[in-house]
Amino acid sequence: MKIEDTNLVGVKILTPVRHSDPRGFFSESWSKARMEAAGLRYDFVQDNHSMSVHVGTVRGLHFQSPPHAQAKLVRCGKGRLFDVAVDIRKGSPTFGQWVGVDLSFENGKQLLIPAGFLHGFITREPSTEIIYKCSDYFAPESDGAVRFDDPDLSIDWGLKEDAYLSEKDARAAFLKDFNSPFIWEGDA
Numbered sequence: 137m138k139i140e141d142t143n144l145v146g147v148k149i150l151t152p153v154r155h156s157d158p159r160g161f162f163s164e165s166w167s168k169a170r171m172e173a174a175g176l177r178y179d180f181v182q183d184n185h186s187m188s189v190h191v192g193t194v195r196g197l198h199f200q201s202p203p204h205a206q207a208k209l210v211r212c213g214k215g216r217l218f219d220v221a222v223d224i225r226k227g228s229p230t231f232g233q234w235v236g237v238d239l240s241f242e243n244g245k246q247l248l249i250p251a252g253f254l255h256g257f258i259t260r261e262p263s264t265e266i267i268y269k270c271s272d273y274f275a276p277e278s279d280g281a282v283r284f285d286d287p288d289l290s291i292d293w294g295l296k297e298d299a300y301l302s303e304k305d306a307r308a309a310f311l312k313d314f315n316s317p318f319i320w321e322g323d324a
């Protein structure tokens with residue numbers, strides 16, 4: 137498994153090995169032992185899978201507050217998407233900074249996002265499917281969102297027309313009006 141750092145400490149790009157043969161390929165898409173051997177210790181408890189019909193669908197930017205904060209390991213099961221993480225840990229030297237990575241069925245890349253970060257994505261192909269592991273269960277009472285198009289974040293989504301948004305995302309808060317529940321504890 138290839139592991140690459142990003143500009144945000146703790147947010148990493150993982151690319152598992154694909155064993156190809158004339159039938160196609162086989163890949164161990166996740167191994168707890170292999171991640172722990174690389175010093176990446178996460179107890180994932182829930183797998184999520186969503187499909188978005190339209191190109192330009194944006195889901196995010198979301199988080200769950202402590203004690204139900206979620207670290208995520210995100211991959212694209214079908215199609216192509218641009219996956220984004222934003223540091224919202226108060227006191228962090230990279231607070232409000234973002235990283236975006238193209239994830240696709242073809243490239244097999246995965247984005248590892250610790251708790252304390254917003255997560256969102258935009259789809260680049262029709263019927264794109266995202267699959268991701270979460271380190272805590274769904275807790276709707278802890279759910280929070282920041283606007284994907286917040287000018288203080290200035291995320292380059294590569295949008296060519298209006299995004300397809302849920303009502304929740306269309307009315308999400310701006311970062312400046314948002315009191316993050318996360319505190320930076322120093323990066324290992």
Ligand SMILES: Cc1cn([C@H]2C[C@H](O)[C@@H](COP(=O)(O)OP(=O)(O)O[C@H]3O[C@H](C)C(=O)[C@H](O)[C@H]3O)O2)c(=O)[nH]c1=O
Pocket residue numbers: 184186195196198199255256257273274302
């Ligand atoms: C997140 C979640 C949702 N749901 C139900 C609640 C709604 O009835 C329906 C759609 O939920 P929502 O509109 O919040 O789904 P997304 O907009 O894809 O939200 C996700 O998008 C971003 C990218 C994330 O990283 C989060 O996992 C999550 O916030 O699924 C569940 O039953 N369990 C869950 O864990």
